[in-house]
Amino acid sequence: MSEPTIKPDREPLPDATPIIAYSPIILDVPGRQVPLEVKVTMPTTGDDLPILLLSHGHGASNFLSSIRGYGPLVEFYAAHGFVVIQATHQDSKTLALDPKGPEGAVFWRSRPLDFHAILDRLDEIEAAVPGLAGRTDRDRVAVVGHSMGGHTTAVLAGATVTDIHTGEKVDLSEPRISAFVTIAPAGGPEGAAPWLREHYPESVQTDYGTMTRPVLVVAGDKDFNPNFSTRKDWRADAYNLAPSPKTLLTVFGAEHIFGGISGWDANETSDENPERVAELQRATWAYVRSALFPEDDAWSQVVDGFASDDDAFARVDRK
Template sequence: MMCRLVIIFALVLTVWGCADEVVLPEAQPLKASAEALSTLYKIDKGPYQVVSSTDLILAVTADSELQLSVFYPAADDEKFPLLLFSHGNWSDKDQYDAVINHWVSHGYVVIAPNHLDCCSAMHGIINSIRYGQFGLIEERMRDFALLLDNLDRVEQLVAGLSGKIDHHRIAATGHSFGAFSAQQFGGAGTFNPDTEQFVYFRDARIKAIVAISPPGPMFDVINDKSWQQMDQPMLLTTGTWDSNARFWPDWRLHKMSFDTATPGVNYALITQGADHYLGNLICRLDREQVAQHDALKMLNVTTIAFLDAYVKELPAAKEFIVSDSLAVVSDGFSVIERR
């Protein structure tokens, strides 16, 4: 128990450590004009009004339940692809509206659960002690398996949602620790230190992965071999200020999954001066930092283009995501690498 406590308190320092302790590189601002930016793929809010239900409870067993938020487009007689969203460690399902609302406005349903490590440092620490890091990862996968197996039940929980989810077009998305949860659907492996074996949670129902600032190596359970069998289409996003002195001092460590996954359908969005929370726009909305609205625009443009390309299979989206249009229009503020 003492060893585990030491590990947990190291996690406290790691996850909430201040990036200010890293000497950040110079970052150029976004200089593009509003007219030039308007040419980017779906940079503006989409045509659909966003409807949200944030206090849903899905009964799991007689003594356990899953807290959900569901976001969907206001439209009659249409089916929309589904995005599962996994929050970051100690964050929660309702800290990502700046990204989720953009996706929904362009025609996606999003289901976001609270995981066992959610909602506060204290709650996360207690459950980390109880389950361990590998156990928390397993619980996150159980959450998503439960959702995938009970989509009809979720639809019944929300007035107006019934019949709107296309069960054959599903992607996994997430931020930080939740980005790794999303990657596991595409073949990323978790190392179990007890058995010294990798464990995989691949699910054929997931067609694509959006990983917003995923971790690099993390304790014993995530290491440089975790992504070698990952072969589903993936978009990773990070920025040149996405660093943490205690664990990921170089922002490029967040890019390790892109660099080591099976090549062919991997994309990485890299934005100048973007940090782990886009200032205070995602995950930690109470953070006393400058909001990085330009970085958010680049993230929204690129994620919706990737999703449209690999979930909706729209040719214009695929053309954008494989081109250098973003780098040209933003004058290098954001670039999309392909591998």
């Protein structure tokens, strides 16, 4: 994929700054089968930097579903003022853990708990990264997740999951997070295809009715896989089934990887489109920025731009 560009008239953005990345930071977390790998990507300058947690998808690739993936998003967010913290969740192929455990192949419960642990241990993480200590604003924390990472984000925002083994309705919401972006999360039970129910039964036990926090839901209007659902709007359930306030960003022409957000030149991208990646970078950054800094009108600029552009890449709905 070539370097994405943004149209000159669509930039509520500060200039990009140089970034550095540090990994792995290894955290021993009780209850995990393996230690938690963490990667930090940050601007080289600046203080009082907000924190953005990035949750990878389950994915078909070997390494993108880990701290090694999602460079197009991670590098953009860091270059525009965020300290980005990634986790390698236990469903990552890099770990090769047994997919038949009590959480199933997607490790739905431990994924949000990874971010609970990261927030609990920010002192340790900051101390491990040269030049980071004292530079973060811990009162401004956001989370962005894609696919299964989008589901993780929704759970952190209050969506509950029914454990298929115990019948328990599990709440793993995280009040220390203030802004949520869920990109192409799994939908609800209605419309879930038989293949998905057989292979990933845990992923269709989600109740979005309990997700009361403000959330940006991102859905591609071409993100349709009959193995997952018979409904073409299934990936928008996190918006349609959740109570207000919610925002839906429908990306026109986007399939599941949204032009290539999971990695530079990723083979799993079926809709490779550098401009789409650039627009999604900008839109999600602007939403998070305005959610954490209400005086910043970056998101309203993006919304106004979509509304006035006959060739806009997306539509915004709100409730």
